[in-house]
Amino acid sequence: MAIRFPAAKSFRATLFLAAFAVACAPAWSEPGAPRPDPKAATETQLRGVEDTIKASEEQRRQIEADVEAIKVDRARLNSALIETTLKVQDTEAERAAANARLAELTMNADALNASLENRRSVIADVLAVLQRMGRNPPPAILIRPRDMTEAVRAAMMLGATITDLKAETDALARDLEKLAALKASISAQRDELSRSAESLALDKTRLAGLIDARQQSLAAAETALGAESKRAAELAGQASSLKDLIGKMETEVGAAKAGAQAALAADQAAAADVASRAAASRGGDPARLKPAIAFADAKGQLALPVVGAVLKTFGAPDSFGGAEKGVSIATPPAATVSTPIDGWVVYSGPYRSYGQLLILNAGGGYYMVLAGMDRIQVSVGQFVLAGEPVAVMGDGSARTAAAAAIGAAQPVLYIELRKNETAIDPGPWWAKTNIEKARG
DSSP, X not given: OOOOOOHHHHHHHHHHHHHHHHHHSOOOOOTTSOOOOHHHHHHHHHHHHHHHHHXXXXXXXXXXXXXXXXXXXXXXHHHHHHHHHHHHHHHHHHHHHHHHHHHHHHHHXXXXXXXXXXXXXXXXXXXXHHHHHHHSOOOOTTTOGGGHHHHHHHHHHHHHHHHHHHHHHHHHHHHHHHHHHHHHHHHXXXXXXXXXHHHHHHHHHHXXXXXXXXXXXXXXXXXHHHHHHHHHHHHHHHOSSHHHHHHHHHHHOHHHHXXXXXXXXXXXXXXXXXXXXXXXXXXXXXXXXXXXSOGGGGTTTBOOSSSSEEEEOTTSBOTTSSBOSSEEEXXXXXXXXXXXXXXXXXXXXXXXXXXXXXXXXXXXXXXXXXXXXXXXXXXTTOEEOTTOEEEEOOOSOSOOHHHHHHTOSSXXXXXXXXXXXXXXXXXXXXXXXXXXXXHO
16 A cells, blocks of 8 residues: 555645735736726716816815905905915825825835745745655555655655645735735825825915915015115125125115114014013914014924924034034925014025025014025015915925035925024924924
Protein backbone atom coordinates (compact mmCIF):
# COMPACT_ATOMS: atom_id res chain seq x y z
CA MET A 1 0.00 0.00 0.00
CA ALA A 2 1.48 3.31 -1.05
CA ILE A 3 1.33 6.47 1.08
CA ARG A 4 0.74 9.75 -0.79
CA PHE A 5 0.26 13.36 0.25
CA PRO A 6 -3.35 14.35 0.97
CA ALA A 7 -4.91 16.03 -2.02
CA ALA A 8 -7.43 17.95 0.10
CA LYS A 9 -4.81 20.33 1.47
CA SER A 10 -3.44 21.10 -2.00
CA PHE A 11 -6.98 21.72 -3.19
CA ARG A 12 -7.61 24.06 -0.27
CA ALA A 13 -4.43 26.00 -1.07
CA THR A 14 -5.59 26.33 -4.66
CA LEU A 15 -8.90 27.68 -3.43
CA PHE A 16 -7.06 30.27 -1.33
CA LEU A 17 -5.09 31.35 -4.40
CA ALA A 18 -8.29 31.61 -6.41
CA ALA A 19 -9.86 33.75 -3.69
CA PHE A 20 -6.79 35.99 -3.74
CA ALA A 21 -6.96 36.33 -7.52
CA VAL A 22 -10.66 37.21 -7.39
CA ALA A 23 -10.11 39.78 -4.65
CA CYS A 24 -7.30 41.52 -6.55
CA ALA A 25 -8.81 41.35 -10.03
CA PRO A 26 -10.74 44.32 -11.44
CA ALA A 27 -14.50 44.07 -11.66
CA TRP A 28 -15.64 43.14 -15.19
CA SER A 29 -19.17 43.30 -16.43
CA GLU A 30 -20.81 39.99 -17.27
CA PRO A 31 -20.82 38.95 -20.92
CA GLY A 32 -24.60 39.28 -21.19
CA ALA A 33 -24.81 42.68 -19.50
CA PRO A 34 -25.76 45.63 -21.76
CA ARG A 35 -22.97 48.09 -22.45
CA PRO A 36 -23.56 51.76 -21.48
CA ASP A 37 -24.32 54.17 -24.30
CA PRO A 38 -21.35 56.63 -24.52
CA LYS A 39 -23.53 59.30 -26.16
CA ALA A 40 -26.18 59.14 -23.43
CA ALA A 41 -23.50 59.26 -20.72
CA THR A 42 -21.91 62.33 -22.35
CA GLU A 43 -25.28 64.10 -22.61
CA THR A 44 -26.01 63.38 -18.95
CA GLN A 45 -22.62 64.73 -17.95
CA LEU A 46 -23.13 67.89 -20.02
CA ARG A 47 -26.55 68.47 -18.45
CA GLY A 48 -24.93 68.15 -15.00
CA VAL A 49 -22.27 70.72 -15.94
CA GLU A 50 -24.90 73.12 -17.31
CA ASP A 51 -26.98 72.80 -14.13
CA THR A 52 -23.89 73.45 -11.99
CA ILE A 53 -22.98 76.55 -14.05
CA LYS A 54 -26.54 77.84 -13.82
CA ALA A 55 -26.66 77.35 -10.03
CA SER A 56 -23.27 79.00 -9.67
CA GLU A 57 -24.36 82.02 -11.72
CA GLU A 58 -27.50 82.42 -9.60
CA GLN A 59 -25.38 82.31 -6.44
CA ARG A 60 -22.96 84.87 -7.86
CA ARG A 61 -25.84 87.23 -8.75
CA GLN A 62 -27.16 86.87 -5.20
CA ILE A 63 -23.71 87.66 -3.81
CA GLU A 64 -23.48 90.78 -6.00
CA ALA A 65 -26.91 91.93 -4.80
CA ASP A 66 -25.89 91.40 -1.17
CA VAL A 67 -22.66 93.38 -1.65
CA GLU A 68 -24.52 96.20 -3.42
CA ALA A 69 -26.99 96.39 -0.54
CA ILE A 70 -24.35 96.80 2.16
CA LYS A 71 -21.55 98.75 0.49
CA VAL A 72 -23.11 102.12 1.38
CA ASP A 73 -23.00 101.23 5.09
CA ARG A 74 -19.42 101.23 6.43
CA ALA A 75 -20.29 99.32 9.60
CA ARG A 76 -22.17 96.59 7.72
CA LEU A 77 -19.44 96.40 5.09
CA ASN A 78 -16.70 95.96 7.68
CA SER A 79 -18.75 93.39 9.60
CA ALA A 80 -19.39 91.45 6.39
CA LEU A 81 -15.70 91.60 5.47
CA ILE A 82 -14.59 90.25 8.85
CA GLU A 83 -17.31 87.58 8.97
CA THR A 84 -16.64 86.36 5.41
CA THR A 85 -12.87 86.36 5.97
CA LEU A 86 -13.31 84.22 9.08
CA LYS A 87 -15.53 81.82 7.16
CA VAL A 88 -12.99 81.59 4.31
CA GLN A 89 -10.12 80.94 6.72
CA ASP A 90 -12.15 78.28 8.58
CA THR A 91 -12.81 76.52 5.27
CA GLU A 92 -9.12 76.81 4.34
CA ALA A 93 -8.20 75.23 7.68
CA GLU A 94 -10.67 72.38 7.12
CA ARG A 95 -9.30 71.78 3.63
CA ALA A 96 -5.72 71.76 4.92
CA ALA A 97 -6.69 69.16 7.55
CA ALA A 98 -8.58 67.11 4.95
CA ASN A 99 -5.58 67.17 2.61
CA ALA A 100 -3.36 65.96 5.45
CA ARG A 101 -5.77 63.10 6.20
CA LEU A 102 -5.95 62.23 2.50
CA ALA A 103 -2.14 62.12 2.25
CA GLU A 104 -1.96 59.80 5.27
CA LEU A 105 -4.69 57.50 3.91
CA THR A 106 -2.98 57.35 0.52
CA MET A 107 0.36 56.52 2.15
CA ASN A 108 -1.24 53.68 4.14
CA ALA A 109 -2.94 52.36 1.02
CA ASP A 110 0.35 52.43 -0.90
CA ALA A 111 2.08 50.53 1.92
CA LEU A 112 -0.64 47.87 1.90
CA ASN A 113 -0.45 47.56 -1.87
CA ALA A 114 3.31 47.04 -1.66
CA SER A 115 2.81 44.43 1.06
CA LEU A 116 0.22 42.62 -1.04
CA GLU A 117 2.55 42.59 -4.02
CA ASN A 118 5.29 41.02 -1.88
CA ARG A 119 2.90 38.35 -0.60
CA ARG A 120 1.70 37.63 -4.11
CA SER A 121 5.21 36.56 -5.13
CA VAL A 122 5.67 34.42 -1.96
CA ILE A 123 2.42 32.56 -2.54
CA ALA A 124 3.26 32.06 -6.21
CA ASP A 125 6.64 30.52 -5.25
CA VAL A 126 5.06 28.13 -2.73
CA LEU A 127 2.39 26.99 -5.16
CA ALA A 128 4.98 26.44 -7.85
CA VAL A 129 6.83 24.10 -5.46
CA LEU A 130 3.59 22.26 -4.70
CA GLN A 131 2.88 21.87 -8.38
CA ARG A 132 6.33 20.41 -9.06
CA MET A 133 5.97 17.99 -6.14
CA GLY A 134 2.54 16.94 -7.41
CA ARG A 135 4.05 15.98 -10.77
CA ASN A 136 6.72 13.89 -8.98
CA PRO A 137 4.90 12.23 -6.01
CA PRO A 138 6.85 10.57 -3.14
CA PRO A 139 7.76 6.88 -3.58
CA ALA A 140 5.63 4.03 -2.17
CA ILE A 141 6.82 2.92 1.26
CA LEU A 142 6.38 -0.84 0.61
CA ILE A 143 8.40 -0.79 -2.56
CA ARG A 144 11.34 1.29 -1.33
CA PRO A 145 11.40 1.12 2.49
CA ARG A 146 14.68 3.01 2.70
CA ASP A 147 12.82 6.12 1.39
CA MET A 148 10.34 6.09 4.29
CA THR A 149 12.26 8.70 6.33
CA GLU A 150 12.50 11.00 3.35
CA ALA A 151 8.82 10.57 2.57
CA VAL A 152 7.74 11.34 6.14
CA ARG A 153 10.08 14.33 6.28
CA ALA A 154 8.70 15.64 2.99
CA ALA A 155 5.13 15.12 4.21
CA MET A 156 5.87 17.07 7.40
CA MET A 157 7.51 19.86 5.45
CA LEU A 158 4.57 20.05 3.05
CA GLY A 159 2.07 20.05 5.92
CA ALA A 160 3.91 22.94 7.57
CA THR A 161 4.04 24.80 4.26
CA ILE A 162 0.30 24.40 3.72
CA THR A 163 -0.37 25.68 7.26
CA ASP A 164 1.89 28.68 6.68
CA LEU A 165 0.22 29.30 3.35
CA LYS A 166 -3.22 29.33 4.99
CA ALA A 167 -2.03 31.74 7.70
CA GLU A 168 -0.48 33.98 5.05
CA THR A 169 -3.65 33.91 2.99
CA ASP A 170 -5.80 34.75 6.03
CA ALA A 171 -3.52 37.71 6.75
CA LEU A 172 -3.79 38.66 3.10
CA ALA A 173 -7.59 38.62 3.26
CA ARG A 174 -7.52 40.89 6.32
CA ASP A 175 -5.21 43.31 4.53
CA LEU A 176 -7.47 43.29 1.49
CA GLU A 177 -10.37 44.28 3.73
CA LYS A 178 -8.25 47.08 5.21
CA LEU A 179 -7.31 48.23 1.71
CA ALA A 180 -10.97 48.32 0.67
CA ALA A 181 -11.80 50.40 3.76
CA LEU A 182 -8.90 52.75 3.04
CA LYS A 183 -10.05 53.22 -0.55
CA ALA A 184 -13.57 54.02 0.68
CA SER A 185 -12.15 56.56 3.14
CA ILE A 186 -9.99 58.12 0.40
CA SER A 187 -13.04 58.45 -1.85
CA ALA A 188 -15.08 60.05 0.95
CA GLN A 189 -12.24 62.48 1.74
CA ARG A 190 -11.99 63.49 -1.92
CA ASP A 191 -15.74 64.08 -2.05
CA GLU A 192 -15.47 66.26 1.06
CA LEU A 193 -12.64 68.26 -0.52
CA SER A 194 -14.68 68.71 -3.69
CA ARG A 195 -17.66 70.04 -1.72
CA SER A 196 -15.49 72.38 0.34
CA ALA A 197 -13.83 73.66 -2.85
CA GLU A 198 -17.21 74.76 -4.20
CA SER A 199 -18.11 76.44 -0.91
CA LEU A 200 -14.73 78.15 -0.71
CA ALA A 201 -15.01 79.44 -4.28
CA LEU A 202 -18.37 81.09 -3.52
CA ASP A 203 -17.11 82.58 -0.25
CA LYS A 204 -14.05 83.98 -2.02
CA THR A 205 -16.30 85.47 -4.71
CA ARG A 206 -18.30 87.21 -1.99
CA LEU A 207 -15.10 88.35 -0.28
CA ALA A 208 -13.70 89.75 -3.54
CA GLY A 209 -16.91 91.74 -4.05
CA LEU A 210 -16.75 93.11 -0.52
CA ILE A 211 -13.08 94.06 -0.92
CA ASP A 212 -13.86 95.87 -4.19
CA ALA A 213 -16.68 97.73 -2.45
CA ARG A 214 -14.35 98.72 0.38
CA GLN A 215 -11.67 99.98 -1.99
CA GLN A 216 -14.22 101.84 -4.14
CA SER A 217 -15.24 103.81 -1.08
CA LEU A 218 -11.71 105.26 -1.14
CA ALA A 219 -11.88 106.15 -4.85
CA ALA A 220 -12.24 109.85 -4.14
CA ALA A 221 -8.53 110.01 -3.36
CA GLU A 222 -7.53 107.74 -6.22
CA THR A 223 -5.53 110.34 -8.17
CA ALA A 224 -3.52 111.39 -5.14
CA LEU A 225 -3.14 107.75 -4.19
CA GLY A 226 -1.54 106.94 -7.54
CA ALA A 227 1.09 109.63 -7.04
CA GLU A 228 1.76 108.52 -3.48
CA SER A 229 2.09 104.89 -4.56
CA LYS A 230 4.78 105.95 -7.01
CA ARG A 231 6.56 107.90 -4.27
CA ALA A 232 6.29 104.90 -1.93
CA ALA A 233 7.94 102.67 -4.55
CA GLU A 234 10.81 105.18 -4.88
CA LEU A 235 11.30 105.30 -1.11
CA ALA A 236 11.28 101.50 -0.92
CA GLY A 237 14.15 101.43 -3.39
CA GLN A 238 16.11 103.89 -1.29
CA ALA A 239 15.37 102.43 2.17
CA SER A 240 18.15 100.29 3.64
CA SER A 241 16.01 98.58 6.30
CA LEU A 242 12.46 98.24 7.58
CA LYS A 243 13.21 100.91 10.18
CA ASP A 244 14.39 103.27 7.43
CA LEU A 245 11.37 102.43 5.25
CA ILE A 246 8.88 103.17 8.04
CA GLY A 247 10.61 106.46 8.84
CA LYS A 248 10.66 107.61 5.22
CA MET A 249 7.02 106.65 4.62
CA GLU A 250 5.70 108.45 7.69
CA THR A 251 7.59 111.65 6.93
CA GLU A 252 7.47 111.87 3.13
CA VAL A 253 4.21 110.21 2.01
CA GLY A 254 1.04 112.12 2.87
CA ALA A 255 -1.27 109.15 3.43
CA ALA A 256 1.22 107.33 5.65
CA LYS A 257 1.94 110.56 7.52
CA ALA A 258 -1.78 111.09 8.12
CA GLY A 259 -2.06 107.53 9.42
CA ALA A 260 0.84 108.08 11.82
CA GLN A 261 -0.74 111.29 13.10
CA ALA A 262 -4.08 109.50 13.56
CA ALA A 263 -2.32 106.73 15.49
CA LEU A 264 -0.69 109.32 17.75
CA ALA A 265 -4.03 111.06 18.32
CA ALA A 266 -5.64 107.72 19.17
CA ASP A 267 -2.87 107.01 21.69
CA GLN A 268 -3.41 110.39 23.35
CA ALA A 269 -7.18 109.93 23.45
CA ALA A 270 -6.84 106.47 24.97
CA ALA A 271 -4.45 107.74 27.62
CA ALA A 272 -6.80 110.61 28.45
CA ASP A 273 -9.91 108.45 28.74
CA VAL A 274 -9.32 105.13 30.49
CA ALA A 275 -13.07 104.50 30.87
CA SER A 276 -13.76 104.69 27.14
CA ARG A 277 -10.78 102.40 26.50
CA ALA A 278 -12.21 99.79 28.87
CA ALA A 279 -15.58 100.02 27.14
CA ALA A 280 -13.97 99.61 23.73
CA SER A 281 -12.24 96.43 24.87
CA ARG A 282 -15.65 94.81 25.36
CA GLY A 283 -16.44 95.12 21.67
CA GLY A 284 -15.46 97.70 19.08
CA ASP A 285 -17.65 99.57 16.63
CA PRO A 286 -17.20 98.08 13.12
CA ALA A 287 -17.37 101.62 11.71
CA ARG A 288 -14.58 102.88 13.98
CA LEU A 289 -11.59 104.71 12.59
CA LYS A 290 -9.19 104.06 15.46
CA PRO A 291 -8.13 100.93 17.41
CA ALA A 292 -10.66 99.52 19.85
CA ILE A 293 -7.97 99.11 22.52
CA ALA A 294 -4.32 100.02 22.91
CA PHE A 295 -2.08 97.41 21.31
CA ALA A 296 -0.19 96.89 24.58
CA ASP A 297 -3.48 95.78 26.17
CA ALA A 298 -4.19 93.19 23.43
CA LYS A 299 -1.78 90.53 24.71
CA GLY A 300 -3.18 87.02 24.37
CA GLN A 301 -6.00 88.20 22.09
CA LEU A 302 -4.62 88.31 18.53
CA ALA A 303 -5.50 85.67 15.96
CA LEU A 304 -2.86 84.56 13.48
CA PRO A 305 -3.38 86.33 10.15
CA VAL A 306 -3.44 83.17 8.04
CA VAL A 307 -4.20 79.44 8.18
CA GLY A 308 -1.06 77.31 8.28
CA ALA A 309 1.71 75.71 10.30
CA VAL A 310 4.44 77.59 12.16
CA LEU A 311 7.85 76.78 10.67
CA LYS A 312 10.05 79.27 12.51
CA THR A 313 9.45 81.22 15.71
CA PHE A 314 10.98 84.41 17.06
CA GLY A 315 14.47 83.82 18.45
CA ALA A 316 15.03 80.48 16.68
CA PRO A 317 18.44 80.07 14.95
CA ASP A 318 18.42 81.39 11.40
CA SER A 319 20.53 80.22 8.47
CA PHE A 320 23.08 83.02 8.93
CA GLY A 321 24.22 82.22 12.47
CA GLY A 322 21.84 84.72 14.07
CA ALA A 323 18.31 84.52 15.45
CA GLU A 324 14.92 84.88 13.74
CA LYS A 325 13.33 88.31 14.15
CA GLY A 326 9.85 87.10 13.29
CA VAL A 327 7.53 84.15 12.74
CA SER A 328 7.30 82.13 9.49
CA ILE A 329 4.08 80.27 8.68
CA ALA A 330 3.63 77.79 5.82
CA THR A 331 0.21 78.41 4.26
CA PRO A 332 -2.06 76.72 1.71
CA PRO A 333 -1.83 78.16 -1.83
CA ALA A 334 -3.92 81.32 -2.36
CA ALA A 335 -4.69 81.53 1.38
CA THR A 336 -6.49 84.66 2.59
CA VAL A 337 -4.42 86.93 4.87
CA SER A 338 -6.26 89.03 7.45
CA THR A 339 -4.85 91.68 9.71
CA PRO A 340 -4.45 90.55 13.33
CA ILE A 341 -4.70 94.14 14.59
CA ASP A 342 -6.54 97.43 14.15
CA GLY A 343 -4.16 99.84 12.49
CA TRP A 344 -3.13 102.18 9.68
CA VAL A 345 -1.32 100.99 6.55
CA VAL A 346 2.18 102.46 6.52
CA TYR A 347 3.49 100.63 3.46
CA SER A 348 1.93 98.38 0.83
CA GLY A 349 3.94 96.93 -2.04
CA PRO A 350 7.08 95.00 -3.02
CA TYR A 351 10.24 95.41 -0.99
CA ARG A 352 13.54 93.72 -1.76
CA SER A 353 13.53 89.95 -1.10
CA TYR A 354 10.53 90.21 1.23
CA GLY A 355 8.11 89.88 -1.70
CA GLN A 356 4.90 91.85 -1.22
CA LEU A 357 5.25 93.72 2.07
CA LEU A 358 2.58 95.23 4.29
CA ILE A 359 3.39 97.40 7.34
CA LEU A 360 0.66 98.36 9.82
CA ASN A 361 0.92 101.04 12.51
CA ALA A 362 -0.98 99.72 15.54
CA GLY A 363 -0.34 102.80 17.66
CA GLY A 364 1.76 103.14 20.78
CA GLY A 365 4.93 102.74 18.75
CA TYR A 366 3.99 99.19 17.64
CA TYR A 367 4.22 98.05 13.99
CA MET A 368 3.14 94.75 12.45
CA VAL A 369 5.03 93.61 9.36
CA LEU A 370 3.55 90.97 7.00
CA ALA A 371 5.64 89.76 4.06
CA GLY A 372 5.63 87.07 1.37
CA MET A 373 2.14 87.64 -0.03
CA ASP A 374 1.27 87.48 -3.72
CA ARG A 375 -1.23 90.35 -3.79
CA ILE A 376 -2.09 93.12 -1.30
CA GLN A 377 -5.64 94.47 -1.16
CA VAL A 378 -5.25 97.65 0.94
CA SER A 379 -3.64 101.04 0.33
CA VAL A 380 -1.23 103.29 2.21
CA GLY A 381 -2.98 105.42 4.85
CA GLN A 382 -6.03 103.15 5.02
CA PHE A 383 -7.35 102.15 8.47
CA VAL A 384 -8.14 98.42 8.78
CA LEU A 385 -9.85 96.44 11.52
CA ALA A 386 -8.57 93.23 13.07
CA GLY A 387 -9.91 90.33 10.96
CA GLU A 388 -10.25 92.32 7.73
CA PRO A 389 -8.75 90.73 4.58
CA VAL A 390 -5.60 92.55 3.49
CA ALA A 391 -3.76 90.19 1.13
CA VAL A 392 -3.66 86.83 -0.66
CA MET A 393 -0.83 84.31 -0.65
CA GLY A 394 0.63 82.90 -3.85
CA ASP A 395 1.25 79.30 -4.92
CA GLY A 396 4.82 79.05 -3.59
CA SER A 397 6.54 79.57 -6.95
CA ALA A 398 7.82 83.04 -5.98
CA ARG A 399 10.85 82.50 -3.72
CA THR A 400 10.82 85.08 -0.95
CA ALA A 401 13.68 85.36 1.53
CA ALA A 402 11.66 83.66 4.30
CA ALA A 403 10.73 80.69 2.09
CA ALA A 404 14.24 80.32 0.65
CA ALA A 405 15.85 80.38 4.12
CA ILE A 406 13.61 77.53 5.27
CA GLY A 407 13.67 75.64 1.98
CA ALA A 408 9.85 75.50 1.87
CA ALA A 409 8.14 74.63 -1.40
CA GLN A 410 4.81 76.13 -0.28
CA PRO A 411 3.90 79.78 0.33
CA VAL A 412 5.39 81.25 3.53
CA LEU A 413 4.03 84.28 5.39
CA TYR A 414 6.61 86.16 7.45
CA ILE A 415 5.33 88.12 10.47
CA GLU A 416 7.41 90.60 12.42
CA LEU A 417 6.33 92.75 15.36
CA ARG A 418 8.32 95.93 15.99
CA LYS A 419 8.30 98.32 18.92
CA ASN A 420 9.60 101.63 17.56
CA GLU A 421 12.86 100.56 15.91
CA THR A 422 13.34 97.03 17.29
CA ALA A 423 11.85 93.62 16.41
CA ILE A 424 10.22 92.04 19.49
CA ASP A 425 8.70 88.64 20.28
CA PRO A 426 5.05 88.57 19.12
CA GLY A 427 4.42 85.38 21.13
CA PRO A 428 2.68 87.04 24.11
CA TRP A 429 0.13 88.70 21.80
CA TRP A 430 -1.18 85.56 20.06
CA ALA A 431 -4.30 83.86 21.42
CA LYS A 432 -3.11 80.64 23.08
CA THR A 433 -5.37 78.17 21.25
CA ASN A 434 -4.63 79.87 17.93
CA ILE A 435 -0.85 79.61 18.13
CA GLU A 436 -0.96 76.09 19.67
CA LYS A 437 -3.06 74.85 16.75
CA ALA A 438 -0.61 76.32 14.24
CA ARG A 439 2.36 74.79 16.07
CA GLY A 440 0.64 71.40 16.24
